[in-house]
Amino acid sequence: MARRPAFAVLLAIAAWAGAGAPALAHPHVFVTARAEILYAPDGAVRALKHIWSFDEAYSAYITQGLDKNGDGKLTPDELAELAKVNVESLPDVGFFTTAKANGKPQEFGTPTGAGLVFENKILTLTYTLPLKTPAHANRSFGIEIGDPTYFVAFEIVDAPDAVITRDAPKGCIVRVARPPKLDPAIQQKLAQEDITATPDMTGLQVTTRALVACP
Template sequence: MHENLQRRRAADRTLRIAAAWIVAALAVAAAFQPPAALAHPHVWVTARAQFVFAQDKLTAIRHSWTFDPAYSQYATQGLDTNGDGKLDASELEELARINIDGLYEFDFFTKAKANGKPVTFKTATDASLEFVDGSLILHFTLPVDPPVAAGRALSVEVYDPTYFVSFVFAPGQDAATVVGSAGTCAVTVTRPKQTDFNEQQALSEAFFEALTTASTFGQDFATRAVIACP
């Protein structure tokens, strides 16, 4: 009984931390790196996206974000409530919900434009987490409201304005794909250049601490996809 109570308290503590997962990321950095090594970003996310079309209009974006092992290990402390050494869907369900609630404040770090006009989203649906090979993977869907035609200029960027979190599309052609009735739409993925990262490392931590969600600095490191449809 005492052991189960300890596990529950540990799980509750982790969930409270995860409710502000950006703040938790800073704690991860402090826990796994010496102070002199602290520099933005503090969390690394490998992104994949599916662009869902119906009747030749974009209706949703399905995100799959794989978090770096350090953050993943920190965020899941105490969540193995049955003590079997695994993290199943039920143990991660609450953490997925809390993360999605927190990401709402940041517009899910997703910016999209269709023919120069902003694309708007409803709140995320179908949120779930899985723990694979030492990393958390967050899955969720952003419904597009209203649906938009891709035309020749539909662009989607994923980035943190403060660059606290680094988002980079996974390597390979399947990092961003189109599903549904979009015909022969083509997807082009652009990832940040190494020279961009080198320039970032020359900036002080004080510079990043002064950034807000209204900043545009993080856009310089945006990972983006452009969908062109005939």
């Protein structure tokens, strides 16, 4: 069964294409991301905090008509409903996130603290994704972020704060493993896929992994 894309992407792209916009290829949306791994006082991992910034074109399209007072600015209040819709759609795609504690897959609870900010033409979604059960990751805690279908292209920022821990036990170290750049021939092939196609991503790595190792 095909997964329903998050971020109201499908609705937005269908409307855009129907309005006479040029055909879109894969990926349809680009996201620049950061992540925080949040620990409880007892040393258990309790949640992840995602900070996702969308590309300028998608940010402009998806926010059309949301400036209710016509002052030329988008406030968090004006973006609140869009944030709610975005986050409510994320379970359909597994939050674009997987997590393992000591190698054991973890389940997620209901997201909290969702909010959108529009600054410098970029729309940024921030939300906290709790683990269903806090995990005592005595050896390691790993996450994987991205869309394996490449409908949404995630890029974890190349910066020291790309993936960080909050209140982790002393001595814990974060290591980030980004996917290799796609071969130009593969990029060209994906660019030729039409809006409704699901490309064959077999054997391709397009997600970013991060591992917290603790002493």
